[in-house]
Amino acid sequence: MTKPVHVAVVGATGAVGQAMIDTLLRREFPFASLKLLASARSAGTVVEVRGEQLIVEEATPESFEGIDIALFSAGGDVSLRLAKEAVKRGALVIDNTSAFRMDPLVPLVVPEVNPKEIFKNQGIIANPNCSTIQMMVALYPIYREYGIRRIVVSTYQAASGAGQLAMDELRQTASAILVGENPVAKVLPVSKLEYHYPLAFNVLPQIDVFEANGYTKEEMKMVNETHKILNDARIEVTPTAARVPVMYGHSESIYIETDQPFEISDILRLLAHSPGLVLQDDPEHQVYPQALQAAGQFPVFVGRVRKDLFVKNGLSMWVVADNILKGAALNAVQIAEMWILQEGIGS
Amino acid sequence: MTKPVHVAVVGATGAVGQAMIDTLLRREFPFASLKLLASARSAGTVVEVRGEQLIVEEATPESFEGIDIALFSAGGDVSLRLAKEAVKRGALVIDNTSAFRMDPLVPLVVPEVNPKEIFKNQGIIANPNCSTIQMMVALYPIYREYGIRRIVVSTYQAASGAGQLAMDELRQTASAILVGENPVAKVLPVSKLEYHYPLAFNVLPQIDVFEANGYTKEEMKMVNETHKILNDARIEVTPTAARVPVMYGHSESIYIETDQPFEISDILRLLAHSPGLVLQDDPEHQVYPQALQAAGQFPVFVGRVRKDLFVKNGLSMWVVADNILKGAALNAVQIAEMWILQEGIGS
Missing domain, CATH: 3.30.360.10 (Dihydrodipicolinate Reductase; domain 2)
Incomplete structure (x- = not known):
């Protein structure tokens, strides 16, 4: 038996955030819940997911309570401010920004190339640059x-x-x-x-x-x-x-x-x-x-x-x-998929 | 004293042909007359040059009687068919097509690079490919x-x-x-x-x-x-x-x-x-x-x-x-300029 996985997308109203949501759906990612987060400016935006109206919330440290996987794509400053808050609350952060890519403690992962790095993470995994x-x-x-x-x-x-x-x-x-x-x-x-x-x-x-x-x-x-x-x-x-x-x-x-x-x-x-x-x-x-x-x-x-x-x-x-897909959203979702397979979470 | 120079543009209705005419004018090329030539299909087209209405004529071997310099840009097949006819009638052909570029008897010239090759021509000089x-x-x-x-x-x-x-x-x-x-x-x-x-x-x-x-x-x-x-x-x-x-x-x-x-x-x-x-x-x-x-x-x-x-x-x-300019028309006109300077022709 696996435990349900709760996912957050940070930067849900941006081009990559939207593609992250689409990609989770297209690949039938087994999330139990999906929380959409963004800056205060975009909070309140309504996004339809599987026919359901989801309201985008402002991303705060508390937003990550109960979240298992947080996909970040709201700019490097947001990642620097909130990624560790999410980790502190038990989430695995998969960060699409350049904030942590060259941090020696953060794996930089292309699943087709170095998937084993995923399991050396200390809470944050970085998505490389698209190119x-x-x-x-x-x-x-x-x-x-x-x-x-x-x-x-x-x-x-x-x-x-x-x-x-x-x-x-x-x-x-x-x-x-x-x-x-x-x-x-x-x-x-x-x-x-x-x-x-x-x-x-x-x-x-x-x-x-x-x-x-x-x-x-x-x-x-x-x-x-x-x-x-x-x-x-x-x-x-x-x-x-x-x-x-x-x-x-x-x-x-x-x-x-x-x-x-x-x-x-x-x-x-x-x-x-x-x-x-x-x-x-x-x-x-x-x-x-x-x-x-x-x-x-x-x-x-x-x-x-x-x-x-x-x-x-x-x-x-x-x-x-x-x-936007393999160069960003898909690569992040693939990392999440490998993580839950290994961890035995997911519905 | 220099003798007048009579110029023909072959392919005068095409993008490069038009640019050749413009470039001759912009650089005040000292032509005594300008003859516009093209395929039978385009013959009859009227092109305004220095306020004068020039009628495009069909290019035939006889078109080159009295021409000193013929700028060709009407496709390789036209060059193969007519360049030697123009040379036979005393014209220097500057050919913008790929027809003769690799012919060992034909100089391939970028005036900034190998201008001396211009004077080794046997009637035809090739313009290199734009790139x-x-x-x-x-x-x-x-x-x-x-x-x-x-x-x-x-x-x-x-x-x-x-x-x-x-x-x-x-x-x-x-x-x-x-x-x-x-x-x-x-x-x-x-x-x-x-x-x-x-x-x-x-x-x-x-x-x-x-x-x-x-x-x-x-x-x-x-x-x-x-x-x-x-x-x-x-x-x-x-x-x-x-x-x-x-x-x-x-x-x-x-x-x-x-x-x-x-x-x-x-x-x-x-x-x-x-x-x-x-x-x-x-x-x-x-x-x-x-x-x-x-x-x-x-x-x-x-x-x-x-x-x-x-x-x-x-x-x-x-x-x-x-x-279209340095990659074609201008390079051809520069070759013509160097040629007439050396030959002492031009008004």
Whole structure:
């Protein structure tokens, strides 16, 4: 017999919070109760879940009384303020923000890659950054079999990664340009910074703030999180993160060099049979991953897999996933699923 | 005294042909006469040039009688059929198609890189592919000073590179998606192939047809043309070419490894003082190249220049140019300008 599991979603009115609720339902997560939490500003919002009207409550330390699993996606400041309060009250926190990702006491988990880390948690488990997650799902099978010493990755990231306001702005600036008006941007690339640029019919080579070394925070996440997830700081990661006028679905152009030589047919077979991955690789029939097709889907899609023309152990590929699902909500729910299986909780 | 120069534009009604006419005017190219040529289908179209109504004529071998310089951009088949006819009649052909690019008897020229090749022509000079041109302008100063052994490039290419119909389709599919309709694609990624996908709010990792090695023809152009322009087949080029929902302006995420070590300050100084290049690199003030800003501009813009975090001679950068101007029309007109200067023709 298992005990019932009580779940809270913190940031329930945001793009990722909504997707967390949807994903819990789509995957028939066996929750006994679902509590929706958000900032005071969003409290009172009504969200329909399984035909039931749930009222979003303001998240306070006391909100977590009786909660077994709390999925956080309300910004790093909220996680910093409330995650430990939730843990103190007995909840497992699965945090989608960057607040605890590099904390050595907090596991950083992609279930297809390092699931055992889940059980080393001290109350908090961190969800990696969206652009890192899909790269890890695609590369891990190759890493395990051949080793990877080098990654050069350029991203084509969707507006949804910057939240609902960024999606609204993409829609507005696109509409303006289509009728010949001058678009005005106030959100992208980074709402809190001084300058804003339209994303519609444009590409913005800035995601998050710049660090002193000339890389953006988003790019440095891809370096540091890759090292932590694979527990291998020797991998030389060269990231460029750019935002493209897409609503959902991050695309990534990934070049790697493996330690061991490979046959391309073996790589394809490996990718075709790895968890969480769907191989879409048939150039003759123009089959390759596309953001529009990946939107709303759970898997990570990989295609355009090809041997380098010059470098012996070089390999290129194109990797696409729904950044709100596998890049955020789904990855968190998968962690929760593994946790309750192991703990024997859930109805 | 110089003799007057008579210019013809072949493909005058296309996106690049129109830009060739505009560029000749913007740069005050000293033509004595301008003849507009196109397929029989487009003949009769009226184009206004300097307030004068010019009637587009059908391009035939006889069209080139008395022409000194013929700018071709009407498709490879037209170039194959008519370029040599124009040469036979005394014209210098500057061909924007891929018809002659890899012909060992035809110079492949980026004026900022290998201008001397212009004067080795046997009647035809080829304009490189748009994605190669802007990469060459940005990399050549570094190549000359430090040597380059390795290029990993991912492109973010605009719809205009696939012609007017592709731009129309981007506009239509974007409008459809914005009002919640299902977009129908008939042009992109490659009009003559079987499957078509919407570009709006999507990324298409296919430009041109696939070759047997898994790379697209567009990607192989970046490899082969780089080798030919720099006259250096040792450079290991790893290209991924993708189309993004942008009208004008190709963006490129470029990673290189140089032969010689460098200081990043020296690289920045070099790029700031190289012909055809504008350095837009001030992360603190969010200054970096953007497609929307580059559209309609002549230079190649480079920014986000940064040292690799792991690889000693590694360097990343972001390069943007108007693919119709520097990527096609402007490059051709620059070749024509150098030619007439040397030949002493032009009014």
